[in-house]
Amino acid sequence: MKNALGSVDTVLLLGGRSEIGLAIVERLVRDGARKVVLASRDPGETPPVIGAAEVHLLEFDASAPETHGEVVEAAAKLVGDLDVIIPAFGVLGSQEAYDADPVAAARAVAVNYGGHVSMGLFAARRLREQGHGTLVVLSSVAGIRVRRANFVYGSAKAGLDGFAQGLGDAVHGSGARVMVVRPGFVVGRMTKGMSPAPLSSTPGQVADAVVAGLRSGAEVVWVPGALRAMFAVMRVLPRAVWRRMPR
Amino acid sequence: MTLLTGWGRTAPTVARVARPRSSEEVAELVRRASERGVVPRGLGRAYGDAAQNAGGLVLDCTGLTTWSLDESTGLVTAGAGISLHDLMTALVSKGWFVPVTPGTRHVTVGGAVAADVHGKNHHVDSSFGAHVRSLTLVTADGGSRTVTPADELFWATVGGMGLTGVIVEAVFQCVPIETSRVRVDVERTRDLDHTLETMTATDDRYRYTVAWIDLLASGARLGRSVLTRGDHASRAELPRGTEPLAFAPRTRLKAPPWAPNGLLNPLTVRAFNEAWYRKSRPATGLIQEIGPFFHPLDFVEGWNRVYGSNGFVQYQFVVPFGQEATLRRIVSRLSAEGVVSFLTVLKRFGPGTPGMLSFPMPGWTLALDIPAGRVGLARLLREFDEWVMEAGGRLYLAKDSRMSAQALATMYPRLDEWRKIRDEADQGGVFRSDLARRLAL
Numbered sequence: 001m002k003n004a005l006g007s008v009d010t011v012l013l014l015g016g017r018s019e020i021g022l023a024i025v026e027r028l029v030r031d032g033a034r035k036v037v038l039a040s041r042d043p044g045e046t047p048p049v050i051g052a053a054e055v056h057l058l059e060f061d062a063s064a065p066e067t068h069g070e071v072v073e074a075a076a077k078l079v080g081d082l083d084v085i086i087p088a089f090g091v092l093g094s095q096e097a098y099d100a101d102p103v104a105a106a107r108a109v110a111v112n113y114g115g116h117v118s119m120g121l122f123a124a125r126r127l128r129e130q131g132h133g134t135l136v137v138l139s140s141v142a143g144i145r146v147r148r149a150n151f152v153y154g155s156a157k158a159g160l161d162g163f164a165q166g167l168g169d170a171v172h173g174s175g176a177r178v179m180v181v182r183p184g185f186v187v188g189r190m191t192k193g194m195s196p197a198p199l200s201s202t203p204g205q206v207a208d209a210v211v212a213g214l215r216s217g218a219e220v221v222w223v224p225g226a227l228r229a230m231f232a233v234m235r236v237l238p239r240a241v242w243r244r245m246p247r
Numbered sequence: 248m249t250l251l252t253g254w255g256r257t258a259p260t261v262a263r264v265a266r267p268r269s270s271e272e273v274a275e276l277v278r279r280a281s282e283r284g285v286v287p288r289g290l291g292r293a294y295g296d297a298a299q300n301a302g303g304l305v306l307d308c309t310g311l312t313t314w315s316l317d318e319s320t321g322l323v324t325a326g327a328g329i330s331l332h333d334l335m336t337a338l339v340s341k342g343w344f345v346p347v348t349p350g351t352r353h354v355t356v357g358g359a360v361a362a363d364v365h366g367k368n369h370h371v372d373s374s375f376g377a378h379v380r381s382l383t384l385v386t387a388d389g390g391s392r393t394v395t396p397a398d399e400l401f402w403a404t405v406g407g408m409g410l411t412g413v414i415v416e417a418v419f420q421c422v423p424i425e426t427s428r429v430r431v432d433v434e435r436t437r438d439l440d441h442t443l444e445t446m447t448a449t450d451d452r453y454r455y456t457v458a459w460i461d462l463l464a465s466g467a468r469l470g471r472s473v474l475t476r477g478d479h480a481s482r483a484e485l486p487r488g489t490e491p492l493a494f495a496p497r498t499r500l501k502a503p504p505w506a507p508n509g510l511l512n513p514l515t516v517r518a519f520n521e522a523w524y525r526k527s528r529p530a531t532g533l534i535q536e537i538g539p540f541f542h543p544l545d546f547v548e549g550w551n552r553v554y555g556s557n558g559f560v561q562y563q564f565v566v567p568f569g570q571e572a573t574l575r576r577i578v579s580r581l582s583a584e585g586v587v588s589f590l591t592v593l594k595r596f597g598p599g600t601p602g603m604l605s606f607p608m609p610g611w612t613l614a615l616d617i618p619a620g621r622v623g624l625a626r627l628l629r630e631f632d633e634w635v636m637e638a639g640g641r642l643y644l645a646k647d648s649r650m651s652a653q654a655l656a657t658m659y660p661r662l663d664e665w666r667k668i669r670d671e672a673d674q675g676g677v678f679r680s681d682l683a684r685r686l687a688l
Contacts (some may be wrong), residue, residue: 001258001260001301001681001684002258002683003257003258003295003296003623003648003649003650004255004257004258004295004296004558004560004619004648004649005257005619005624005648005649006558006625007625007649009684009685031625032625032629032651034652079302080684081684129283129300129302129304130283130301131248131260131261131262131283131300131301131302131303132260132301132302132681134259140407162483165278173248173261174248174261175248175250175259175260175262175301176301180283246605
């Protein structure tokens with residue numbers, strides 16, 4: 001159960017190797033979370049979580065939506081009520097590669113969007129039944145206004161962001177909550193070799209913002225916060241200008 | 248489906264709420280419980296998540312209001328859902344008073360037993376459970392069982408936070424009173440040591456005592472307090488023409504339905520504390536009504552809303568006599584941190600009851616409320632938990648909304664004993680609450 005000061009007891013991380021995901025889990029454990037379930041494609045490679053009383057590993061394939069429900073139930077069986085569920089799986093991929101291999105693009109979108117839809121719905125079902133708990137959806141500013149430079153990835157995030165908002169409204173009043181997180185460019189393994197965009201952040205900074213959002217019960221978290229104002233402008237830029245955005 | 252919180256208005260969860268009107272209806276609802284279980288709820292005055300049950304069933308027991316008084320002995324048989332307020336309204340005019348009342352009259356008899364509540368007379372009369380002669384429970388199988396202080400289940404239920412069965416009726420001993428007034432002495436103390444000395448030396452002269460501490464006073468005035476102590480007044484002490492057993496408490500103010508977060512800040516609370524300290528002029532033999540003396544906060548309806556949407560946490564601990572250093576350490580730290588606590592109350596406890604999860608023990612108890620939005624509060628309170636544990640003390644479950652399961656196990660050494668009895672009484676785990684989940688009870 002989440003306590004009065006926002007500390008939680010149990011966490012399910014899907015995509016057990018995600019830097020952002022693990023950074024969130026680390027902070028939640030530091031704040032008192034005792035039980036962690038890490039679900040990933042290859043549980044053997046999952047890094048240790050320091051300080052948690054219980055860490056459970058599950059096998060999980062983001063690209064197989066028919067298995068997502070079982071993963072959520074298996075996690076609940078291991079640790080009881082799930083206080084926070086964080087689907088943190090996804091692939092970035094370059095636009096050039098997708099242009100060259102449209103099938104790969106479709107597969108990436110199936111994970112980045114479709115995978116989150118099935119996982120999000122299964123997770124929300126569980127949280128509704130419990131009458132409490134938060135689903136953390138890692139969206140991106142890439143989906144707030146999709147850019148030419150990464151429109152395959154951006155369009156999946158746009159879909160995900162819309163899905164998460166709709167889901168949040170759908171579960172309103174059930175005790176379950178959905179928190180949408182919109183980081184900008186995150187410097188980390190996923191973006192290795194790319195030059196950071198303005199207002200970029202680290203996985204640790206994203207995690208700090210997520211934990212603060214969980215405490216305050218925020219519905220949307222921008223990381224850094226300044227991106228919110230920036231994208232209020234970006235969203236209304238004329239198409240002719242937007243098209244010329246370098247990246 | 249209803250969103251529920253405790254009095255502190257933190258950590259809301261959703262549950263189905265049913266309002267049974269009889270113990271038969273309670274039994275039927277318990278029998279039909281889903282795997283998310285059932286927990287009884289009274290007037291929602293526990294500060295944390297004790298009367299919440301996310302995804303499950305919450306029994307609003309305020310419909311169980313039958314009661315009777317044996318006027319020759321003062322034994323009251325009361326439905327679990329009747330409030331101490333309603334009981335007082337009926338009993339005081341007949342010359343009887345409840346054995347123990349907490350700082351609010353708006354708690355139910357069931358809640359008073361489940362939390363084993365204490366009042367200003369703890370040093371003399373112990374807690375509510377000490378005055379209960381029998382309890383009737385609806386058990387996990389939907390059956391009915393009456394237990395007395397000779398039964399283990401009785402002492403697992405007193406202080407058991409509603410997790411051993413649904414209390415539907417309690418029989419308890421009331422105390423005779425000549426008047427509905429209290430003869431009160433008010434004293435101001437210079438600092439914490441002076442407060443402790445005065446209470447130690449002279450508390451036993453009074454049936455009811457409490458100290459309000461100005462936490463924002465610092466330096467030499469750290470721990471300065473207003474001691475309010477009194478006894479039921481006799482008829483001879485009342486001014487002529489006073490109706491001796493009149494009891495008509497009024498709520499005079501209503502808190503606004505919303506208040507901004509941060510309305511209670513160091514500035515406003517310091518001003519309030521200063522005013523309170525100055526207003527409390529030393530006096531002896533003041534004649535006060537029951538309401539203002541026992542339940543000053545009931546004067547403002549819905550005062551918990553003043554803390555804004557973030558809500559607040561109550562931190563109440565007890566440390567045994569001899570561990571005054573821990574009390575001092577916590578008070579200095581609170582003062583140094585400038586922690587905003589609207590009403591900080593210090594009380595000297597007498598002997599506890601045999602309730603396995605009952606809070607009071609001989610020692611000092613300090614209760615404070617703090618806005619939940621305060622930065623760094625979680626860490627500060629965890630640190631206090633450690634100090635309280637080292638001192639052999641504990642936190643009060645009816646107030647708690649944030650402690651850890653590990654801390655609970657250290658603070659309540661009889662937890663396993665309680666669990667064993669609970670497990671026997673409730674083999675299927677029917678009785679569950681958010682508090683029970685959070686603390687792995």
